[in-house]
Amino acid sequence: MKYLFITFLCCLSCLQLSHASESDSIKICNLLEESKRYSQADDVVSYFAKKFVGIPYVANTLEVNDEEQLVVNLRQMDCTTYVETVVSLALCVQNGQFTYQDYINALRNLRYRNGVIDGYGSRLHYFSDWIDNNENMGFVKEVQSPNPPFSAIQVLNLDFMSKHPHSYKALRISPYLVEEIRETEINLNGKKMNYIPKSSLANTSLLRKVVRNGDILAIVTNVKGLDIAHLGIALWRKDGLHMLHASSKQGRVVEDNNTLRTYLNGNKSFLGIRVLRLTH
Helix, strand or coil: CHHHHHHHHHHHHHHHHCECCHHHHHHHHHHHHHHCCCCCCCCHHHHHHHHHCCCEECCCCCCCCCCCCCECCCCCECHHHHHHHHHHHHHHHHCCCCCHHHHHHHHHHHHEHHHCCCCHHHECCCHHHHHHHHHHCCCEEEECCCCCCCCEEEECCCCHHHHCHHHCHHHHHCCCHHHHHHHHHHHHCCCEEEEEEHHHCCCCHHHHHHCCCCCEEEEEECCCCCCEEEEEEEEEECCEEEEEEEECCCCEEEECCCCHHHHHHCCCCEEEEEEEEECC
Protein backbone atom coordinates (compact mmCIF):
# COMPACT_ATOMS: atom_id res chain seq x y z
CA MET A 1 0.00 0.00 0.00
CA LYS A 2 2.85 2.39 0.85
CA TYR A 3 4.47 1.71 -2.56
CA LEU A 4 1.20 2.39 -4.40
CA PHE A 5 0.73 5.69 -2.56
CA ILE A 6 4.29 6.82 -3.35
CA THR A 7 3.83 5.79 -7.00
CA PHE A 8 0.59 7.79 -7.15
CA LEU A 9 2.26 10.93 -5.79
CA CYS A 10 5.24 10.55 -8.12
CA CYS A 11 3.10 10.15 -11.22
CA LEU A 12 0.62 12.85 -10.24
CA SER A 13 3.45 15.37 -9.88
CA CYS A 14 4.57 14.65 -13.45
CA LEU A 15 1.19 14.92 -15.19
CA GLN A 16 1.76 18.55 -16.13
CA LEU A 17 4.80 17.48 -18.16
CA SER A 18 2.72 15.70 -20.79
CA HIS A 19 -0.78 15.19 -22.15
CA ALA A 20 -1.56 12.08 -20.13
CA SER A 21 -4.32 10.69 -17.96
CA GLU A 22 -3.67 9.95 -14.31
CA SER A 23 -4.30 6.24 -14.97
CA ASP A 24 -1.74 6.16 -17.80
CA SER A 25 0.97 7.79 -15.72
CA ILE A 26 0.37 5.38 -12.85
CA LYS A 27 0.44 2.43 -15.26
CA ILE A 28 3.81 3.56 -16.60
CA CYS A 29 5.19 3.80 -13.07
CA ASN A 30 3.84 0.35 -12.22
CA LEU A 31 5.23 -1.23 -15.40
CA LEU A 32 8.67 0.20 -14.70
CA GLU A 33 8.55 -0.98 -11.11
CA GLU A 34 7.43 -4.47 -12.15
CA SER A 35 10.20 -4.63 -14.75
CA LYS A 36 12.81 -4.66 -11.98
CA ARG A 37 11.79 -8.28 -11.45
CA TYR A 38 11.74 -9.47 -15.06
CA SER A 39 14.11 -12.23 -16.09
CA GLN A 40 17.31 -10.85 -17.58
CA ALA A 41 17.25 -13.84 -19.94
CA ASP A 42 14.19 -12.35 -21.63
CA ASP A 43 14.35 -9.59 -24.22
CA VAL A 44 13.17 -6.37 -22.57
CA VAL A 45 11.43 -5.12 -25.75
CA SER A 46 9.43 -8.35 -26.04
CA TYR A 47 8.68 -8.19 -22.32
CA PHE A 48 6.95 -4.83 -22.67
CA ALA A 49 5.47 -5.54 -26.12
CA LYS A 50 3.40 -8.38 -24.67
CA LYS A 51 2.10 -6.17 -21.85
CA PHE A 52 -0.13 -4.25 -24.28
CA VAL A 53 -1.75 -7.15 -26.16
CA GLY A 54 -5.48 -6.43 -26.32
CA ILE A 55 -5.24 -2.63 -26.14
CA PRO A 56 -7.67 -1.13 -28.71
CA TYR A 57 -6.31 0.16 -32.01
CA VAL A 58 -7.17 3.84 -32.54
CA ALA A 59 -5.61 6.07 -35.18
CA ASN A 60 -4.55 9.71 -34.76
CA THR A 61 -4.23 9.66 -30.97
CA LEU A 62 -1.44 12.25 -31.18
CA GLU A 63 -3.70 14.82 -32.88
CA VAL A 64 -5.53 15.91 -29.73
CA ASN A 65 -4.02 19.35 -29.15
CA ASP A 66 -4.06 22.54 -31.18
CA GLU A 67 -0.41 23.05 -30.21
CA GLU A 68 2.14 20.24 -30.37
CA GLN A 69 2.50 18.52 -27.02
CA LEU A 70 3.86 15.17 -25.87
CA VAL A 71 0.95 12.72 -25.76
CA VAL A 72 0.97 9.66 -23.52
CA ASN A 73 -1.91 7.26 -24.22
CA LEU A 74 -1.75 3.63 -23.09
CA ARG A 75 -5.50 3.08 -23.58
CA GLN A 76 -5.48 3.44 -27.38
CA MET A 77 -2.63 2.82 -29.81
CA ASP A 78 -1.73 2.76 -33.48
CA CYS A 79 1.28 0.90 -34.82
CA THR A 80 3.69 3.79 -34.27
CA THR A 81 2.57 4.80 -30.77
CA TYR A 82 2.64 1.13 -29.77
CA VAL A 83 6.25 0.75 -30.86
CA GLU A 84 7.25 4.08 -29.30
CA THR A 85 5.62 3.15 -25.99
CA VAL A 86 7.34 -0.23 -25.87
CA VAL A 87 10.75 1.10 -26.91
CA SER A 88 10.60 4.01 -24.44
CA LEU A 89 9.93 1.59 -21.58
CA ALA A 90 12.73 -0.70 -22.76
CA LEU A 91 15.20 2.19 -22.96
CA CYS A 92 14.32 3.20 -19.40
CA VAL A 93 15.04 -0.30 -18.11
CA GLN A 94 18.28 -0.58 -20.10
CA ASN A 95 19.46 2.67 -18.55
CA GLY A 96 18.33 1.79 -15.03
CA GLN A 97 15.69 4.54 -15.04
CA PHE A 98 12.34 3.77 -13.41
CA THR A 99 10.35 7.00 -12.96
CA TYR A 100 7.60 8.54 -15.03
CA GLN A 101 9.87 11.50 -15.72
CA ASP A 102 12.41 9.06 -17.18
CA TYR A 103 9.71 7.57 -19.39
CA ILE A 104 8.46 10.85 -20.82
CA ASN A 105 12.04 11.92 -21.48
CA ALA A 106 12.62 8.70 -23.42
CA LEU A 107 9.36 9.07 -25.35
CA ARG A 108 10.07 12.70 -26.24
CA ASN A 109 13.57 11.77 -27.42
CA LEU A 110 12.18 9.06 -29.69
CA ARG A 111 9.26 11.00 -31.13
CA TYR A 112 10.80 14.43 -31.77
CA ARG A 113 13.84 15.58 -33.71
CA ASN A 114 16.79 15.68 -31.32
CA GLY A 115 14.33 15.23 -28.46
CA VAL A 116 13.03 18.80 -28.75
CA ILE A 117 9.34 19.66 -29.17
CA ASP A 118 9.22 22.66 -31.48
CA GLY A 119 5.86 22.51 -33.22
CA TYR A 120 4.29 19.93 -35.51
CA GLY A 121 7.26 19.81 -37.86
CA SER A 122 9.59 18.66 -35.08
CA ARG A 123 7.71 15.37 -34.76
CA LEU A 124 9.34 12.55 -36.76
CA HIS A 125 6.42 11.80 -39.05
CA TYR A 126 8.17 9.66 -41.66
CA PHE A 127 9.60 6.52 -40.10
CA SER A 128 12.81 6.83 -42.13
CA ASP A 129 13.29 10.19 -40.41
CA TRP A 130 12.54 8.49 -37.08
CA ILE A 131 15.22 5.88 -37.81
CA ASP A 132 17.86 8.43 -38.85
CA ASN A 133 17.29 10.64 -35.83
CA ASN A 134 17.21 7.81 -33.31
CA GLU A 135 20.34 6.26 -34.79
CA ASN A 136 22.07 9.62 -34.42
CA MET A 137 20.82 9.83 -30.83
CA GLY A 138 22.29 6.39 -30.15
CA PHE A 139 19.03 4.65 -29.27
CA VAL A 140 18.64 2.23 -32.20
CA LYS A 141 20.70 0.74 -35.00
CA GLU A 142 19.32 -0.31 -38.37
CA VAL A 143 20.41 -3.78 -39.48
CA GLN A 144 21.17 -3.86 -43.22
CA SER A 145 23.34 -6.94 -43.69
CA PRO A 146 24.17 -9.65 -44.62
CA ASN A 147 23.05 -10.03 -48.23
CA PRO A 148 21.10 -12.32 -48.37
CA PRO A 149 18.59 -11.81 -46.84
CA PHE A 150 19.02 -8.00 -47.12
CA SER A 151 18.96 -8.21 -50.90
CA ALA A 152 16.53 -5.40 -51.78
CA ILE A 153 17.15 -1.64 -51.79
CA GLN A 154 14.71 1.10 -50.87
CA VAL A 155 15.35 4.54 -52.39
CA LEU A 156 13.39 7.25 -50.60
CA ASN A 157 11.09 9.42 -52.69
CA LEU A 158 8.82 11.02 -50.11
CA ASP A 159 6.06 13.53 -50.76
CA PHE A 160 2.87 11.95 -49.43
CA MET A 161 2.30 14.41 -46.58
CA SER A 162 3.00 17.53 -48.61
CA LYS A 163 0.78 16.32 -51.46
CA HIS A 164 -2.06 15.17 -49.19
CA PRO A 165 -2.27 17.88 -46.50
CA HIS A 166 -6.03 17.33 -46.19
CA SER A 167 -5.26 13.96 -44.58
CA TYR A 168 -3.53 15.61 -41.60
CA LYS A 169 -5.36 17.76 -39.07
CA ALA A 170 -2.44 20.11 -38.38
CA LEU A 171 -1.78 20.70 -42.08
CA ARG A 172 -5.45 21.46 -42.71
CA ILE A 173 -5.54 23.97 -39.86
CA SER A 174 -2.13 25.51 -40.58
CA PRO A 175 -1.27 25.27 -44.30
CA TYR A 176 2.05 27.07 -43.74
CA LEU A 177 3.33 23.87 -42.11
CA VAL A 178 3.23 22.07 -45.45
CA GLU A 179 6.42 23.78 -46.57
CA GLU A 180 8.19 22.69 -43.40
CA ILE A 181 7.12 19.10 -44.04
CA ARG A 182 8.25 19.40 -47.65
CA GLU A 183 11.72 20.46 -46.52
CA THR A 184 11.94 17.34 -44.38
CA GLU A 185 10.92 15.20 -47.36
CA ILE A 186 13.56 16.77 -49.59
CA ASN A 187 16.25 16.18 -46.96
CA LEU A 188 15.36 12.48 -46.83
CA ASN A 189 14.86 11.84 -50.53
CA GLY A 190 17.50 9.87 -52.38
CA LYS A 191 18.69 7.94 -49.33
CA LYS A 192 19.12 4.20 -49.89
CA MET A 193 18.57 1.38 -47.38
CA ASN A 194 18.81 -2.38 -47.62
CA TYR A 195 15.80 -4.42 -46.61
CA ILE A 196 14.59 -8.03 -46.61
CA PRO A 197 12.08 -8.71 -49.41
CA LYS A 198 9.01 -10.66 -48.34
CA SER A 199 10.07 -13.56 -50.56
CA SER A 200 13.00 -14.06 -48.17
CA LEU A 201 10.94 -14.33 -44.99
CA ALA A 202 10.85 -18.13 -44.93
CA ASN A 203 11.58 -19.97 -41.68
CA THR A 204 15.30 -20.45 -42.31
CA SER A 205 18.33 -20.64 -40.03
CA LEU A 206 19.73 -17.57 -41.79
CA LEU A 207 16.66 -15.43 -41.04
CA ARG A 208 16.68 -16.65 -37.44
CA LYS A 209 20.26 -15.44 -37.08
CA VAL A 210 19.56 -12.07 -38.68
CA VAL A 211 16.25 -11.11 -37.03
CA ARG A 212 15.98 -11.36 -33.26
CA ASN A 213 13.05 -11.38 -30.85
CA GLY A 214 12.30 -7.78 -29.92
CA ASP A 215 13.62 -6.22 -33.12
CA ILE A 216 11.54 -3.38 -34.56
CA LEU A 217 10.10 -4.35 -37.95
CA ALA A 218 9.23 -1.60 -40.43
CA ILE A 219 7.21 -2.76 -43.43
CA VAL A 220 8.42 -1.20 -46.68
CA THR A 221 5.65 -0.07 -49.02
CA ASN A 222 5.32 0.77 -52.71
CA VAL A 223 2.60 3.35 -52.03
CA LYS A 224 3.71 6.47 -53.90
CA GLY A 225 5.31 9.06 -51.64
CA LEU A 226 5.59 6.82 -48.57
CA ASP A 227 8.42 4.77 -47.08
CA ILE A 228 6.91 2.60 -44.36
CA ALA A 229 3.34 1.30 -44.13
CA HIS A 230 3.29 -0.46 -40.76
CA LEU A 231 5.37 -1.28 -37.69
CA GLY A 232 5.67 -4.13 -35.24
CA ILE A 233 7.91 -6.12 -32.92
CA ALA A 234 9.59 -9.36 -34.03
CA LEU A 235 8.50 -12.59 -32.36
CA TRP A 236 9.80 -16.02 -33.27
CA ARG A 237 7.66 -19.15 -33.03
CA LYS A 238 8.36 -22.70 -34.18
CA ASP A 239 6.66 -22.09 -37.54
CA GLY A 240 8.58 -18.89 -38.28
CA LEU A 241 8.73 -15.16 -37.73
CA HIS A 242 5.62 -13.45 -36.37
CA MET A 243 4.87 -9.90 -35.29
CA LEU A 244 3.40 -8.15 -32.27
CA HIS A 245 1.62 -5.06 -33.58
CA ALA A 246 -1.33 -2.70 -33.26
CA SER A 247 -3.60 -4.09 -35.96
CA SER A 248 -6.24 -1.86 -37.56
CA LYS A 249 -7.85 -4.95 -39.10
CA GLN A 250 -8.19 -6.79 -35.79
CA GLY A 251 -8.85 -3.58 -33.89
CA ARG A 252 -6.32 -4.14 -31.13
CA VAL A 253 -2.71 -4.94 -30.28
CA VAL A 254 -2.15 -8.58 -31.18
CA GLU A 255 0.43 -11.32 -31.22
CA ASP A 256 -0.35 -12.16 -34.83
CA ASN A 257 -1.15 -15.80 -35.52
CA ASN A 258 -0.08 -15.45 -39.14
CA THR A 259 3.60 -15.66 -39.91
CA LEU A 260 5.06 -12.37 -41.06
CA ARG A 261 5.57 -13.84 -44.52
CA THR A 262 1.86 -14.72 -44.76
CA TYR A 263 0.90 -11.30 -43.41
CA LEU A 264 2.99 -9.46 -46.01
CA ASN A 265 1.87 -11.71 -48.86
CA GLY A 266 -1.70 -10.66 -48.09
CA ASN A 267 -1.02 -7.08 -49.18
CA LYS A 268 0.41 -6.24 -52.60
CA SER A 269 1.74 -2.90 -51.39
CA PHE A 270 3.96 -4.57 -48.76
CA LEU A 271 7.45 -5.22 -50.17
CA GLY A 272 9.44 -6.46 -47.20
CA ILE A 273 10.92 -5.33 -43.90
CA ARG A 274 13.56 -3.02 -42.55
CA VAL A 275 14.97 -4.16 -39.21
CA LEU A 276 15.99 -2.04 -36.22
CA ARG A 277 17.50 -3.02 -32.91
CA LEU A 278 18.02 -1.18 -29.66
CA THR A 279 21.63 -0.36 -28.94
CA HIS A 280 23.08 -1.63 -25.68
